[in-house]
Amino acid sequence: MSNDDSTAPATAARLGVGMVGYAFMGKAHSQGWRTVGRVFDLPVRPVMSAVCGRDPGAVRAAAGRLGWAAAETDWRALLARDDVHLVDVCTPGDSHAEIAVAALEAGKHVLCEKPLANTVAEAEAMAAAAHAARARGQVAMVGFNYRRTPALALARAMIAAGRAGTVRHVRVQYLQDWLVDPEHPLEWRLRRELAGSGALGDLGAHAVDLAQHLTGSLLTAVSAQTETFVRERPLSGGGTGPVTVDDAAVFTGRLDSGALASFEVTRVAAGRKNALRIEVNGTLGTLAFDLERLNELEFHDHAQPGSEAGFRRILATEHDHPYLEGWWPPGHGLGYEHTFTHQARDLLHAVADGTQPLPSFDDGLQVQRVLAAVEESAAGNCVLTPVAAPAPTS
Numbered sequence: 596m597s598n599d600d601s602t603a604p605a606t607a608a609r610l611g612v613g614m615v616g617y618a619f620m621g622k623a624h625s626q627g628w629r630t631v632g633r634v635f636d637l638p639v640r641p642v643m644s645a646v647c648g649r650d651p652g653a654v655r656a657a658a659g660r661l662g663w664a665a666a667e668t669d670w671r672a673l674l675a676r677d678d679v680h681l682v683d684v685c686t687p688g689d690s691h692a693e694i695a696v697a698a699l700e701a702g703k704h705v706l707c708e709k710p711l712a713n714t715v716a717e718a719e720a721m722a723a724a725a726h727a728a729r730a731r732g733q734v735a736m737v738g739f740n741y742r743r744t745p746a747l748a749l750a751r752a753m754i755a756a757g758r759a760g761t762v763r764h765v766r767v768q769y770l771q772d773w774l775v776d777p778e779h780p781l782e783w784r785l786r787r788e789l790a791g792s793g794a795l796g797d798l799g800a801h802a803v804d805l806a807q808h809l810t811g812s813l814l815t816a817v818s819a820q821t822e823t824f825v826r827e828r829p830l831s832g833g834g835t836g837p838v839t840v841d842d843a844a845v846f847t848g849r850l851d852s853g854a855l856a857s858f859e860v861t862r863v864a865a866g867r868k869n870a871l872r873i874e875v876n877g878t879l880g881t882l883a884f885d886l887e888r889l890n891e892l893e894f895h896d897h898a899q900p901g902s903e904a905g906f907r908r909i910l911a912t913e914h915d916h917p918y919l920e921g922w923w924p925p926g927h928g929l930g931y932e933h934t935f936t937h938q939a940r941d942l943l944h945a946v947a948d949g950t951q952p953l954p955s956f957d958d959g960l961q962v963q964r965v966l967a968a969v970e971e972s973a974a975g976n977c978v979l980t981p982v983a984a985p986a987p988t989s
């Protein structure tokens with residue numbers, strides 16, 4: 596199949612995928628690509644054509660383990676392959692823009708991990724490349740996979756249907772603890788030139804995306820504090836080096852609906868492993884979620900008489916709940932990895948239908964603008980900082 600064929604996906608029964616990076620996200624995305632066609636009826640089937648890494652032996656081993664047909668050691672060679680029609684970017688943020696823009700210019704569809712980029716300027720270039728590619732029939736999507744947790748997809752549907760009434764508050768905490776240990780090495784996630792920011796870009800990007808996605812509203816201004824508690828960490832070759840990103844960020848914001856939002860994201864909350872907690876309070880009720888119990892959604896219906904009202908637990912595992920049609924009988928539960936299968940499913944439908952998959956690169960750019968406003972506010976001692984206007988949606 597030629598590269599030109601990749602821009603006519605509506606007629607293609609198979610879509611060759613090429614993935615860059617094969618560690619944490621590469622493993623999770625591989626599972627999504629492997630599973631999606633076995634769980635869901637698809638208009639186009641993914642073929643795991645090739646995976647790319649920089650170490651020849653390690654990438655060959657990863658290809659075998661994760662189920663990729665071939666291995667490449669240069670992402671440009673991956674992009675040049677005729678059997679790759681969609682490029683899945685699972686590398687640290689410093690290479691997202693270069694790989695994604697080149698892939699779009701080479702006629703490929705693109706899935707890019709979050710945060711979309713390390714800077715607003717990079718994200719703007721990526722969004723512009725996605726718009727140009729869209730005109731040629733290609734699609735681009737950013738990997739905010741938590742949108743595809745069934746309980747959170749249900750929460751969004753319930754909020755959109757008015758079950759919470761007018762939203763007054765959105766409260767998001769994303770808490771991890773892997774940096775409590777001061778001896779944790781100075782890996783790429785702790786270096787600004789590679790990661791862009793720390794807990795903010797890593798965890799805060801998800802928190803901001805979900806707050807906006809669940810409510811259907813955008814943040815207009817933020818007031819923030821960030822902190823780096825451990826400022827020097829061990830280098831792998833000996834000695835120590837400076838941590839150049841935040842360990843934690845705390846910020847408040849205002850949504851364009853008039854609701855207030857608050858966020859706390861940290862990698863030093865001892866005992867909290869991957870506690871992404873979201874609560875939405877509205878005039879008619881409250882919805883609450885915790886990723887550590889991801890099959891459950893709590894709902895308080897404020898229309899109930901006070902004598903009977905209270906939070907009830909919705910087990911989001913019914914076949915008519917979002918994404919559940921292909922999975923297990925009610926109550927058998929899904930996990931973290933299934934969000935990547937759902938992500939692959941939605942992206943493949945968009946490719947086949949020629950529709951814009953969400954979240955788009957424009958959405959990723961808008962989140963990047965929020966993250967930039969948070970950093971600007973924190974540098975200015977919490978001063979209320981406007982979020983630059985979002986790019987027009989495609």
Ligand SMILES: NC(=O)c1ccc[n+]([C@@H]2O[C@H](COP(=O)([O-])OP(=O)(O)OC[C@H]3O[C@@H](n4cnc5c(N)ncnc54)[C@H](O)[C@@H]3O)[C@@H](O)[C@H]2O)c1
Nearest residue numbers: 616617618619620621648649685686687688690708709710
């Ligand atoms: N959606 C989520 O829940 C989630 C979770 C974790 C990380 N992420 C995001 O995924 C991305 C990757 O994070 P990760 O945790 O998988 O990191 P990781 O360190 O586990 O893996 C990064 C991979 O990229 C490879 N790589 C780096 N530069 C490369 C290059 N120039 N060419 C080819 N390969 C290259 C590395 O060898 C490695 O295989 C980041 O953007 C991160 O923010 C998303």
